[in-house]
Amino acid sequence: MANCMVFNAQIASIMEVLANAAVAEICKLVDDDYAVFRLEITQSQKENRALRRKLQLLELKVARERVCASRLSSVKIPDRYRGMARGEGHLTGGHRSFVKLAGHNTWRDDQPITVDEGSGTSTQNIIMIEAAGPGVKQERTEGEKEPQHSTDIQTGAAAGVVPPVATEELSTASTLQSRTRCSIKEASRTPNAILKSETVTETQRLLQTGSDHRSDPERLELGPLGCPALGSEYLLDGNPSPRTVHSHRDSGDVLETGNDPSCSYTTEMDPGNMSLGLETQTDLSRGDWNRYSSSVYSEGCLDKKGEVIVVDKVKVEGDAPPTWNVDETHLGEGHSQGRDFLDYRESLETNTNITTHSPLHAIRDREPVSTSMGPSDSHDRVLFHQVFNSNDSARAQTQGGGATSGNSKEKRFLCMFCSKGFSCPQKVEIHQRVHTGVKPFSCTQCHMCFAQACNLKRHQRVHTGVKPFSCTQCHMRFSHSSSLKRHQTVHTGEKSYSCPQCEKRFSHQHQLKMHLKVHMGERQFVCTQEVLREVPPQDTPAEKTFHSIT
């Protein structure tokens, strides 16, 4: 009996030892696996980052090449503009950057082109800006033939300004842009300047390491410190320093000397002037910014849609003082908001330390995320829009390719990118996020970002599970009002999507889409686009959808 008990005790002890050993082994395995797992995760993350960078670079290259190709075939700057473009005109500074924009992909390699994290925003908006210039110039100079414009330009050239010298558009653009960058760097006061500096730096690196010729300082005509090698006429402008000079004197002189050829730009704010002859540094009034942004943004829409910009909406006909003269007065009161706004936006556009998608980045920074702009920024913004869209909306429509739909009186606030009209600045601001990729509203529960607060609000139902829209015909509930509406076609039997090839109708777009593939196969159409173009446009929802899916 005693032996039995001893034996049992021994067995128990052995079992315990074995159990402990087993546990230790398991723990070790778990730890090892965990370490391996973590390592794999880390490596995967690194790979993802690398791939993402490559993707960004590729996108950028593709866009640039596309823009470059289109420009090479269409860009043409009248000689009378070239001189101004090079800063040889009577004006100094900043707006040369427009020329840059108009030039061949002269967006600097260190341009803060970034991809909005989590939002999938790419550099397209910037590309659009790059693409814009030539179109504007071409439209204005070849299409509109505006007499006053020509007069101003010529007057400027005749007024002792260094005659235009044939120059490479690219170099001009580069020079201007570079110069702007120099000033912007100092002017930057963006609250979020450092927020994504790492991303920016990475983007810069990618851009710099790319094969893009723009990274070549010589081609950019950069002088020391990365600033452009300025022409003598530029240096004599009274703005020797690339630093932005918010001198009221500059603009004031211009305004006071009515006969001064340089005044031509004060009363003429068409794209040609703005893009080629104006210097932001010279006049940092809001008006100038208006011109600036007008040029830039409207240019941006040109390459994209071949539309003309509404830039010259700021233009004041006849002898009336330009709209921005009022702003100048405003500046003269010591009010720096306009200037700040300008600097701010300039810096956003050019400062490499700022993560931005475009000059409009400023808008994002001022939005839900509170910034230093304060109430005045709103004023500036509105003022900008009002000035920008103040006159000649009809012409804007013409130039803008009719993007301003409906009553232009109601929609007098135009998008700087596509010149589409909106009823109020706020809507323009929101709309422009389409171009800028700005998504200020981020979900606290996931990585999603949204351009509109309401969309974020709607999105959050995904997390909350709230489905406020319930079908009265069944138990179905939806988080999306449109989903409910669409769902109800199940009950109503409504089939609003009709096939243009046959008589079949469908309740959902996807059904029609799939159905169309049948026709494609039957007819052996080579190109879907061609097939779809055969269908005459109609106003019924089905046909609309049909066209849209083409």
Added chain:
DNA sequence: CTGGGGATGGGGCCC
């Protein structure tokens, strides 16, 4: 069919 994001238009509120 459904889920869900992108984007626009309109209305209401406030200043």
Added chain:
DNA sequence: TGGGCCCCATCCCCA
């Protein structure tokens, strides 16, 4: 009264 702003409804589109 008008403008700015916010919110909502809605359409479109894609997965």
